[in-house]
Amino acid sequence: MYDNLKNSTFLIGKTLEELEELAILLNHKKFRGKQLFNWLYVQQVDNYENMSNLPVDFRNKLKNLSIHPLKLVQQKITDSKQTGKFLFSLNNGNLVESVLMHEGSRTTVCLSTQVGCAVDCDFCATAKMGFIQNLTSGEIIDQFLHLQKMSDNKITNVVFMGMGEPFLNYKNTLEAAHLLHDSRGINMGAWRITISTAGIVRKINQYAKDKEPFKLAVSLNGSNNNQRLKIMPITNACTLDELIEVSKAYTLKTRKRITFEYVMLKNINDSMQDAKNLISLIKSIKCKLNLIPYNEIDGPYRRPDDQTIMIFLKVFKNAPFPVTVRWSKGQDIDAGCGQLITKESKYNEKN
Numbered sequence: 001m002y003d004n005l006k007n008s009t010f011l012i013g014k015t016l017e018e019l020e021e022l023a024i025l026l027n028h029k030k031f032r033g034k035q036l037f038n039w040l041y042v043q044q045v046d047n048y049e050n051m052s053n054l055p056v057d058f059r060n061k062l063k064n065l066s067i068h069p070l071k072l073v074q075q076k077i078t079d080s081k082q083t084g085k086f087l088f089s090l091n092n093g094n095l096v097e098s099v100l101m102h103e104g105s106r107t108t109v110c111l112s113t114q115v116g117c118a119v120d121c122d123f124c125a126t127a128k129m130g131f132i133q134n135l136t137s138g139e140i141i142d143q144f145l146h147l148q149k150m151s152d153n154k155i156t157n158v159v160f161m162g163m164g165e166p167f168l169n170y171k172n173t174l175e176a177a178h179l180l181h182d183s184r185g186i187n188m189g190a191w192r193i194t195i196s197t198a199g200i201v202r203k204i205n206q207y208a209k210d211k212e213p214f215k216l217a218v219s220l221n222g223s224n225n226n227q228r229l230k231i232m233p234i235t236n237a238c239t240l241d242e243l244i245e246v247s248k249a250y251t252l253k254t255r256k257r258i259t260f261e262y263v264m265l266k267n268i269n270d271s272m273q274d275a276k277n278l279i280s281l282i283k284s285i286k287c288k289l290n291l292i293p294y295n296e297i298d299g300p301y302r303r304p305d306d307q308t309i310m311i312f313l314k315v316f317k318n319a320p321f322p323v324t325v326r327w328s329k330g331q332d333i334d335a336g337c338g339q340l341i342t343k344e345s346k347y348n349e350k351n
């Protein structure tokens with residue numbers, strides 16, 4: 001009966017139009033789909049009994065479909081209670097992680113778009129898993145809905161920076177972002193949603209061409225091509241100069257500011273000369289630079305000490321763009337940037 005509805009097993013991930021289509025398929029009026037959309041994304045209720053304005057017959061028919069594609073299997077919260085890491089099981093048992101962070105008036109979630117990742121950045125824990133699968137838009141947005149339920153504060157910002165390369169799962173990632181942004185549902189401002197890429201050039205071009213309203217972040221992580229190539233093999237496919245060029249074209253075409261991310265690795269890319277090179281690279285681009293002191297995993301890379309970070313930062317004193325340092329919280333629970341990895345690839349009920 002539901003064959004012509006994509007991802008028909010679960011309701012989360014469906015758009016308003018798809019739910020209206022579902023209502024008609026189930027012999028109910030189209031507007032019932034809108035009511036259902038409201039229950040799922042505005043009220044965020046997760047059982048049919050509470051959807052009080054839906055006819056009993058419609059609710060009974062809906063019971064053949066599950067609401068949530070994800071099941072929470074584990075959570076770790078830092079001692080400060082500022083950061084939490086959450087492990088979810090997909091329907092097929094594969095696992096994925098998301099992070100919830102509170103800082104001042106901001107509550108940010110970092111969502112995953114893939115299980116594992118094929119991009120193979122040398123410093124990244126997720127890369128060690130290899131690529132396992134893309135997440136559906138429902139599996140992406142369900143992370144948000146679960147985290148909102150567990151958060152005492154309303155989530156104010158979303159970054160697609162968890163496990164996976166969002167632009168290698170472009171369609172599902174953008175569908176999830178649009179569901180977040182839909183004013184009839186969750187209604188999150190586009191400026192509060194950031195999609196981060198390691199530098200998939202053809203997709204940056206498409207993102208600009210599609211006039212997507214969300215923010216864009218690009219991970220540089222190297223101040224020259226050879227340095228970046230050693231830690232990010234994707235530089236083989238697109239040189240640092242090409243990445244800078246396409247980033248600049250994005251800002252000119254969209255008139256939007258781009259964020260450059262720079263993971264600082266001790267004795268690899270944290271010298272004053274690196275800082276000077278970075279300024280030369282990006283000074284003509286409408287951008288902001290986000291420095292991310294490395295969060296250590298089992299591997300050869302180390303985090304620069306705070307003094308080195310401060311010296312590096314000082315070089316940017318007169319730079320024509322803003323610079324921030326992301327003093328990542330959550331390293332003690334391996335929830336810092338680049339630390340997401342699921343040690344077991346499958347969920348086992350005995351875990």
Ligand code: SF4
Binds near residue numbers: 124127163
């Ligand atoms: S840093 Fe991002 S793009 Fe690179 S391997 Fe890790 S998850 Fe993939």
